[in-house]
Amino acid sequence: MTDRDQISEAEHHEHIVQPGTYLAIILCLLFLTAATVGAAYVNLGRFNIVVALAIAVLKATLVVLFFMHAKFSPKRTKLVILAGIFWLAILLFMTLSDYVSRVDYRGIRYPMTQNVSAILPNRG
């Protein structure tokens, strides 16, 4: 750790992404949009959502790396991005771990009637 890592990290020269790169990326994004719509019309069973999310992740990665210059940013920025993804994964997967491992998960959810008398007509 240098004494002033904040300076050393900032002093690297700003990388200017050129319009050509942007153009290539936007074309990729448009193509992937078409691909995701196309894939939705093919019956892949449970893999429809997998494909849709995979394409979305790919698109988001392109935006982050190039439009948002993450590819040319200091390590610290990349760490921040990874931390965000990691914590999002904690939120999603650890909660789902409860839901998928509940033995009685499927059969038990049903709408309740709010009207008490409809539930127990004979109550004294």
Place this chain on the structure above:
Amino acid sequence: MQSPLPFFPEEASSFAGNVDALFLFILSTCLFFAVLVTLLAIYAAFKYRRTSPGEVGSAVEGNTLLEIGWTVIPLFIAMGMFAWGAVVYTNFRTAPKDTLDIYVVGKQWMWKLQQPNGKREINELHIPVNRNIKLIMGSEDVIHNFYVPAFRAKMDVVPGRYNTLWFRPTKLGKYHFFCSQYCGTNHAVMGGWVTVMDPAEYAAWLSDEAGDVNPTSAGEKLFTQLACNTCHLGNGTGRAPSLNGVYGAKVLLADGTTVIADDAYIRESILQPKAKIVAGYQPVMPTFQGLVSEEQILNLTAYIKSLQTQPVPAKGAGIAPPTAGKK
């Protein structure tokens, strides 16, 4: 009846001894560490008190070996507590097979309980001693929690789902039960008494007031009233599978999977018949959503349960062959 400064509530269920033993184990371990740290701190505070205004402490920075020691040793002890606790809890969440099932409905701010024979109580629960009791609990409005301190057991009662709570009372007597999940204005008075009785007394108490119908016969009547019997023929020749012996058994579904025909499955099949179609049958059953009450579902379930002992037809039962569902 109790000392003025009581510490332990009565131990009146099979869990109570386990929970208290575990509690005492954690308590003694914690006391050991708490006393140790406190004594060390007090000792140091006197031994190393400042004697002259300009005095400076020694130049110690730390000791890696010590750090590792006081990370690893507590870790092992904690794992011991965790494992013991997990064992007690798993036992508490896994009800045995031979339970006496009591249906519990929580609503703001009362408990409605129903014995297997249909006898109903409000804010009172009578149970026989030394029997495994299972409460099948639902809520009509908000989240409640059924808590019997003497049994060391509690479980939330959540609207929109069934939760179960089982215990085995071991001691005769009358014990408080509470709602222990905050549920609105009269949360604090939403409780009552559990009376643990001698089995003979319990039987006498059960048959005492004849006013209430038993759920199985009520369910049988409903089964005819709602015309369920026109399709679910007992001999398996109807448009719908025979229900003989189906309760608790594996059912083979149209999509090749199997499901255990438990209370939840039966309730779902009544309310959302198309959610799980038995293999070999058409989805022709109408939904009974809004047509049957909570209680009537319980009665129907009780009736279907009573069919467990009826002969299962060779064809048309819907019960999965023993090999299916292994994948």
Place this chain on the structure above:
Amino acid sequence: MHRTGALYGQFNTLEQQKDTASLGMWIFLVTEVMFFGGIMLAYTINRHTYFHAFAMGSNTLSLKLGGFNTVVLLASSFTMAMGVWSAQTGKQKLLTLFLTLTIALGFVFFGVKYIEYAQKFHHHLVPGRNFDITYCINNPSKCEDMDAAELDIERKEIDEAQAADPDLNAHAQLYYSAYFGMTGLHALHMVIGAGLLFWLLRNAFAGIYTPVWNTPVDIVGLYWHFVDIVWIFLFPLLYLIDRHK
């Protein structure tokens, strides 16, 4: 703290200042990820439980409008990126042009969103007391924007879904809760983004962004791209459920 030129008082160098601003924005975007993460979780669990209702709901959305909006938003991200490039290379005129384009595309997005929302209100597909999934098929005269063929398809879809999930009307509300919740929050972010873009544009006309100091353009760009990323996920999650029927 007083401003001395482009350097704020608490900083020692421009590099430090730019570095700080960019780090701050990235950290803020992480909080935004967690913010949307919560509603994504609610979506995931409900979609898993009530797939039929979600599929049915998704099929009532217009793929044409949704797809068009996706393209519009991607394009606005591109113009924003070009805006950042213009600022970095000192092309003041181009900067104002690209910022204007970005704002314009943002407003096209709002326009399309308005059409979509209005249609849902019109068709009684907003969660709440008047929600009725069968409103259009029961009152075809009130839904002039749907022709007979569309209504037939919708009737078939609703019948099928209802067969699998008798309480479709309640569960479909969960889909629309997700739809309005997610797109509403996204639109709110777009409104904030558009406000920031107007502020940038005003400053850009004043010519204060130079190759040496263009941090605000960079920072707002990050935000705008993030909003774009959210939509990249919302589009397949909301519009593309079970389209292959």
Place this chain on the structure above:
Amino acid sequence: MSTTTSTINKGPALKLPEKNYLNQTYGIRSWLLTTDHKRIALLYLVSVTFFFFVGGFFAMMIRLHLLTPSGYLLSADTYNRMFTMHGVAMIFFFLIPSIPAILGNFLIPLMIGAKDLAFPKINLLSWYIYIVGGAFTLYSMVTGGLDTGWTFYTPLSTVYSNSAVAPAVVGIFITGFSSILTGLNFLVTVHTMRAPGMTWFRLPLFVWAHYATSVVMILGTPVVAITLALAAMERLFGLGFFNPAMGGDPILFQHLFWFYSHPAVYIMILPAMGVISELIPTFARKKLFGYHFVAAASLAIAVIGFLVWTHHMFLTGQSTYAAIAFSFLTFLVAIPSAVKTFNWTATLFGGSISFDTPMLYAFGFLGLFLIGGLTGLFLGCLGVDMHVHDTYFVVAHFHYIMVGGAVMGYLGGLHFWWPKITGRMYPEWLARIAALVLFVGFNLTFFPQFLLGYLGMPRRYHVYPPEFQVYNVMSTAGASILAIGYLLPMIYLTWAAFYGKVAGNNPWPATGLEWTTASPPPTENFEVTPVVTWDAYDFHNRPDLGLDIPGATPGVVVPAHGHD
């Protein structure tokens, strides 16, 4: 022991610096529009103290009401409002902002040698957001109150409650952004604003603790924000994610809520640990034992703290497997706290310990946090939780952590840095008595609640069976002592801010950078940007403090940071 008071400044009477942040500019505008982190800290101090006494009033009503089993004082609805508003005011408007927004705001730039936080305007904005959120919540409190419990469990809060839930939820939602912006500001500041020589491992542990806290703030708070937003939309517009009547899942609300609200406990306790990590080395005149391990423990708590939230939900019917996994992780998160406690204790050995008021608070913290932390093991343990969950055992446990831990840390810190903040010293003996009163009152209030809890008294009860009365009476008696304990510091600290003895730049003396500048500091914090050449708490390399360092020539004072 009074002879060992560490105030060693002798010679002519001290004077306050002529120009400091307090008198740089005058007038209400100069305060309400300030971007000076020190002034914003004082704005927070005033508003947070206000909410502390609002919450304290509710607490007092609760304890008075529970004096008798049938509770004659309040109606059931009023009682429910009291404990709900007590929780909301204390957690969201006192505990969460207390140390970070007051002490952290004031000290972090000073400690790392910066002129201000990275984003001074955002810092001011976060105070305004806090005030707006607070106003919404106060509005809810005076128009119908709030009776859902501070946890806002659905569907009680979204469908069944008749109280003013919506404005309160909106208020907390808004205040969340204040917390996020504060955390963001701290993170960026620590990364980019450190003075030359202030390396990561020279940072005071107060800064490390706030770094970890900020991580929790920025990652957890948005989740509770969206959760409460969804709950509010459910109440106002009929969205249905948490409403079982529409097929929604009330347990999902609990997952989302606790994903933030468990780590939020660490937002409250980590900064207090940071304060204690300053107090103990300063008053033992010794480096903190195991600096690196204590710093790492802060980060470990912040990270593992995110993996344990469903231990609040063991009895909601969640999956047994998930419960076991989360219980395991809960036991893991206990370890770094234990490591910290051992290190603090070890620091005392070989020290030169004085018993100034802040150190008394540190000792108090140590004892109370020990009890609070260890009783957490009972609750994290599945087999005990099935009995004590949602009883007074839980109430006692988290009060030991949040009041015994966080508030003791907060008051200890306030006393320690009061001379820096105001330039003046409080009356020492009065302060020592107050610390003692607090300690005794606290234990009398909350220790009986452990016993009540194990006996099975559920929490949030406005009436209770008569067999629980003895402990409730003890608790109420303790609470009245505690109330005096809180009023005393407020009175004498306020008095001292205007009339106390002038303290001098470094009265204790302590080693932090904040003590090298004037008390109160100038608006730009340091005349010259300091260059750091010493480790945290390194008394032996600080001859400028005028202490008798073994091996050094007495009386020779060398400036620690010369003009090199």
